[in-house]
Amino acid sequence: MTSSVPTLQVCRDCGGGAPVDVHFCPQCEKILSLSRHGDYFAFMGLPHRLNIEAAELERRFRALSRQFHPDFFYNATTAERRASLERSSYLNDAYRTLRDPVTRLQYILQIEGLAPQGPAEASRQAPPALLEEVFALNEELDEVRDARTAGAADDVWRGRLDRARQPIETKRVAHEAQLQELSARWDTLADRPAADAERRAVLQALGERFLERNYINNLLAGIERELTQ
C-alpha cells in the first residue's frame, strides 16, 4: 500500500467523514464527490495484484456502474449529478486500465513510483539487454531490403525474414514467461509492506522486462511490415 494516500474523504453534503474507498456517504447516503480517492485498484475494491480474474473485474465493474451511472442521477441535485459523472468516469478509466494485463502492469509500475513510461517512449531507445539482437536484426533487414530491390525471389527474402524472426520470437516467449513468474511473485508480496526490499527488486525487474517486451513486440511488428511488402 502506498502510504501517502489520505484515508478519509469529506462528504460535501453533510460534512461527515468517510473512508477514502467508499462511494456513498455513510451518514447521509449521498454519492460522494470524487475528491480524495484511492487508486484504480482500491476504487474497484481489488488488491494490488497483477493477476486479476477477468470475471471478477467485470462483475465489479457492472455492480459499480449500477451504483454510479449518470442515468440513475437524472433527477438528483447538480452536485450529485456531478459526483455521479466523476465517479463513473473514474470507474470507466479504472476498468479500461485494469482489464488489459499490459496497461495493468504499467499502472502498477506508475503508482509504485517506477518510470511511468508509455510504450511510445519505451520503443524509441533499445533496452541494453536487447542491443545485440536489435543490431543483428537491423543489419538483416537492410540486407533483405537490398536483396528485394535487386530482384531476389519472393521466397528467398521471405525465408530470410522468417529466420531472422525466430530468435526474437524465442526472446519474446522467454520474456512472457519471466513476466508471468515475476507477476506471481509480486502478487504474493503485494500486501506485505514489510518485505519492502524484495518488493522493490521485483518491481524493478518487472519494469525492465516490461520495457524489453514492448521493444520486442515492436521489432516483431517491424518484421511483419516487411513481410507484407
Next chain:
Amino acid sequence: MSKVVGIDLGTTNSLVAYVKDGVPHVIRDQQGDGLVPSIVSFADNGTIYVGREAQRRLLTDAQRTVYSVKRFMGKGRDDVQEEASHFPFRIGGDGGVLRIGAGDKEFTPPEISAFVLRELKHRAEAFFAAEGEFDNEVNRAVITVPAYFNDAQRTATRDAGRIAGLEVLRIINEPTAASLAYGLDKRHTGIIAVYDLGGGTFDISILRVEDGVFQVLATNGDTHLGGDDIDVLLMDRVLATTPATSPEHMQEIRKAVIQAKWDLSERDETEINVAQDSKVAQDSKVAQDSKVAQDFGPAYAWRITRAEFEALIQPIVDRTLAPCRQALADAGLLTSQIDEVVLVGGSTRMPLVRRRVEELFGKTPHSELNPDEVVALGAAVQADILITGNRDMLLLDVTPLSLGIETMGGITSKIIMRNSTIPATGSEMFTTAVDSQTAVDIHVLQGERELVVDNRSLARFKLRGIPPMPAGLPRVQVQFQIDANGILSVTASELRTEIEQTVEVKPSYGLTDEEVERMLMDSFENAEADFAARLLIEARNEAENVIHATEKSLRASDIDQIEKEELAAGEKKKIESVLAGLKMVLNSSDRETIQKWTQALNDTTRHLAEVMMNRSVKAALSGRNIDSM
C-alpha cells in the same frame, strides 16, 4: 407531469415512441403510419411542410424541399463537395457550418432537423391529447444518433433538439437503443452484434449483455454509407440514358429507383419506369385538357432482376464488412463468439445484406422486430429509465473515435482511445514556450489517424489566464471529459497556482450557444407557418376523400344505366373533368384552390350521389340487390 419520448431522427424517416406500463410503443398517425419522412419543404408563400406532405412536394417543388439532412449534420461545406450535385436544394456556407438554401431562405442542418423534431413533438402531443392525458406537453426527449457519429455530429443533433424546444435528456447510439428494445422481452445473456444499415449511415456494435447491463465492447461504422448510396447508384444508371429535365424529374427518377429497390426485396424481378417530366408536360398543355400525364407513356423502362441488382450493389454492401471485422478485433472476439446478430435499419430488408451478414457471422440474424421501429422503441425505453430511475437495465456505451490534440509537427496525440466506455476522462499537461506567456492554443481532434490533417477537427481554443512565469514553468492541466452523450467538454487549471483557466471552445463545425438560442427564438415565429401547413394537410385529406368517393361512384356497375336514365346530358363528363381538375391541384400548396375544387366536385356530384342513394334505397326496399339490377 409532461411527457417524455424517444426519437429516432433518421436519414430517411423519423419516429417517436413512448413507454406505457413498461412497454414501448411507436406513436402513429390516424392511418397507423409511424414513419415521418425526414423531409422539410419550404413553399414560396412561406409555408413549411414536414413529412409525407414535404415528400410529395419533392415531385412538384424539388428545389425548395430538403431531404437526407442527417448527412450534413456537423459538416462543413467542403466535406460534402462531391455529393452536393445529387441534391436539388442549394448547399452553401463558407468554412464552419454548412447552410442549406431553399428559396430565399437559408438554414443550418440543425434547423432543418428541428422542423422534423417539432413535427414529431406535435404528433406525440396530439396523440397524448387524444388519449385524454391531462398534461400532453412533450418537452423532453432521448434522441438517437449513429454510433459512429463524431462529437460535431452529436452536438448538432443536440442543438436540433434545443431549437425544436426539446430538452434533450440524452443522445444515445442507434444500435445500442435497438439492443435495449430487443433485450426487453428476452432476459438474455451473451454477446450480441447489432448490424444497423439505414438510409445514410452504417453502424456495427458488439455488446455484452449480462445482469441487465448492456455493455458495448466495440463499435465501428461509416456515417456515409446507406440506402441513399444504392439509390444514387441506380439513379446514375438511369440518368446515363435518360437525363433529367428538371429537379422534379430527377426526383421522379429517384422515386422510381427506390420503388424498384423495395420491390426487389420481395420479388425476383421488377421494372423501373420513369414517366416523362410531368412538369414539362403540364406546362405545355396548360391544363385545358384534364387527362394530362396518362397520355404520356413511360419515357424510360428498365427491367432488372434481383441478381443484376445484387451484382450492382454488392460493392456497397461489402463496404460494411471491414467495419464489422474491425469492431470484432477491437472487442477481442472471433465471429464464433457472437451469440446473436440483430438487424436494424430499413436497408437490412435487402436479401443480399442478410446473406452477407449471415456469411460473416455464421448465424441467421434476428429480425423479429420491425427494423424501422426498433431504434425509436429503444430510445423510449432509455427515456423511461432516465425519468423513473428504474435500475433494471443499464446501457454502457463507448466513444466511437479516439480523441486527441495537435502536437508539434501536425501529429495527433491521443488522449482518450476509441471504444472507451463513456463517460470517460483524459488529461494532458501543457506548458509555455516563452517567458510570461499567458495563453496557449489547443486544437482538439477526433479520429484514428496519425496526422492532424487526416482527422476531424472538433474545436480550437485558447487557454487564457495562465499566471506569468518563466517559460516551461507553468503546469496547465487540461481535462477532457466525454459525457454519457459522447459529447466533449474541456476544463483546465494551472497546477502551481491552482488557477482555473477559462476555456472558450470554438467548435470547428458547430453552432455557438448564442446561435442556437437565436434559432430557438426564430422557431417560435415559424409556429404560424406550421399552423398553415396543418390546415393545408387537412384540406388535402378532405379532397382525397371526395376524390375517392367520386371514383367509387364512377366505377359502379350500373353507372352507364344511371347516366342514360337519370343524368343530364354531359353531366358525367362534367364530373369527370372536375375530378381531373381536383386531382391536378391536389399536390399544390394552395389551400384555397384545393378547397375550391373540392367544393366544386362536391357540388357537381351531389345529384349523382342523390340518384345513387335513391336507387340503393329502392333496391333495398324491393328486396333486391343493387348489383343485380
